[in-house]
Amino acid sequence: MKRKEFTELRGKDIKALSKLAFEKKVEAMKVKVAMTGGKEKNLKVYKNIRHEIAQILTLIREKEIIEKMQPKKEVKA
Numbered sequence: 001m002k003r004k005e006f007t008e009l010r011g012k013d014i015k016a017l018s019k020l021a022f023e024k025k026v027e028a029m030k031v032k033v034a035m036t037g038g039k040e041k042n043l044k045v046y047k048n049i050r051h052e053i054a055q056i057l058t059l060i061r062e063k064e065i066i067e068k069m070q071p072k073k074e075v076k077a
Helices: 003-010 014-037 044-069
Strands: none
Touching: 003 044, 014 044
């Protein structure tokens, strides 16, 4: 993942990031099966996908922490 793509991910919300992480996990499983079957010649593809998943999960966790630290608005009835 290039730096520009990573900065674009920072603008997305948690729901979109978790969906993207799920899609990357599915892609990683497909690549791993292709590697074990001998169809995939580039062995770094799986490593790169795992790295991207880790970056996305880190962004999700950062956003969760930031939301937790924000003061909640009280609603008066």
